[in-house]
Amino acid sequence: MSGAQNRLEIKFRLxxxxxxxxxxxxxxxxxxxxxxxxxAQWPKEKENGPKTVKEVKIISAGRILENNSTVGECRSPLCDVPGGVTTMHVVVQSPPSDKEKKSLQLKQNKCVCVIL
Incomplete structure (x- = not known):
């Protein structure tokens, strides 16, 4: 394999x-x-930028990519053109506020067993 095949040109679509x-x-x-x-490279003029890595989801070829995967493992033979640029989509998901956390806790199903 050549060095070029071991590298991938990626742009992140916001x-x-x-x-x-x-x-x-x-x-x-x-x-x-x-x-x-x-x-690190999020444009400073854009609002609602991620503050931590945990808030960022990267999507490639319709799949949410897992943190422990590598770029090489995520290559799609159908989408990645040798020498081309791969576009990965970025979604920022802020952590829930305290109010949202409470609301989620209240909505959780609770099961009660009754022994007769």
Whole structure:
């Protein structure tokens, strides 16, 4: 394999249609490193940017990518063109507020067993 095949050009598409990148990453780069890159390079003028890696979801070829996966493992033979740029979508999901947490706790199903 050549060095070019061990690297992937990736641009990150934000929900407003703007992009971060493209930037070249080795195939061994973890998805968690990609998320760190997104957080670090998030445009300062955009509101609702991620504050931590935990708030970032990266989607490629319709799949949410797991932190412990590598870029090489996530390649799609149908979508990735050699020498081309792969677009990965970025979704920011802020952690729930205290009010939302309480609401979620109240909505949880509770099961009660009655022994007669």
């Amino acid at each position: 929900t407003d249609g703007s992009d971060i990148g493209p930037k070249s990453f080795p195939a061994a780069t973890s998805i968690s490193t990609l998320k760190e890159t997104v957080v």
